[in-house]
Amino acid sequence: MSSILRRAVGATRTVSCSRAFSSSAAARKDFVQELYLKEIKAYKAPPAAKDAHVGVVKAYALPPAPKAPALPTDLASELSTYDSSEPVQATEKAAAAAPSAGHHAAEVADGGAEAFLEACEATVHEEHH
Incomplete structure (x- = not known):
C-alpha cells in the first residue's frame, strides 16, 4: 500500500510543479517583444516626394x-x-541543288505526295560492313 501512496504523492508534486511553472511563465513578460512592438507602433514613414514617380x-x-x-x-x-x-519549280530547284541526296530522294521529289508516303512506309535496308 505504501508504494501506491508514494506514487500518488509523486504525481501530485509533478502536477503542482507544472502548474507553478506554467503560471510563472505566463506572468513573465518578453521584454524584447514588447520593445519591438513599441518601436513598430512609433514608426512614421517618411512622406513621399511629389516627383518620386518621374524615373x-x-x-x-x-x-x-x-x-x-x-x-x-x-x-x-x-x-x-x-x-x-x-x-512545282521550287521543288525542282531544291532537288537540283541537292544531287548528293541520292537516287531515292530524287524519286520521292518527282513522284509527289504518294511517292513520299510510300518511301516512308518502305523498310530500310542498312548495309553492314
Missing part, C-alpha cells in the same frame, strides 16, 4: 492607328499571273 513610370502614348491595306488597281492581271506561275 519609374513611363508616359503612355496610344499606338498609331493601322491603315487599311491598299487594293491593287489591276486585280485580274495579278490573279492571272499567280495562276500561271508553277509552284
Whole structure:
C-alpha cells in the first residue's frame, strides 16, 4: 500500500510543479517583444516626394492607328499571273541543288505526295560492313 501512496504523492508534486511553472511563465513578460512592438507602433514613414514617380513610370502614348491595306488597281492581271506561275519549280530547284541526296530522294521529289508516303512506309535496308 505504501508504494501506491508514494506514487500518488509523486504525481501530485509533478502536477503542482507544472502548474507553478506554467503560471510563472505566463506572468513573465518578453521584454524584447514588447520593445519591438513599441518601436513598430512609433514608426512614421517618411512622406513621399511629389516627383518620386518621374524615373519609374513611363508616359503612355496610344499606338498609331493601322491603315487599311491598299487594293491593287489591276486585280485580274495579278490573279492571272499567280495562276500561271508553277509552284512545282521550287521543288525542282531544291532537288537540283541537292544531287548528293541520292537516287531515292530524287524519286520521292518527282513522284509527289504518294511517292513520299510510300518511301516512308518502305523498310530500310542498312548495309553492314
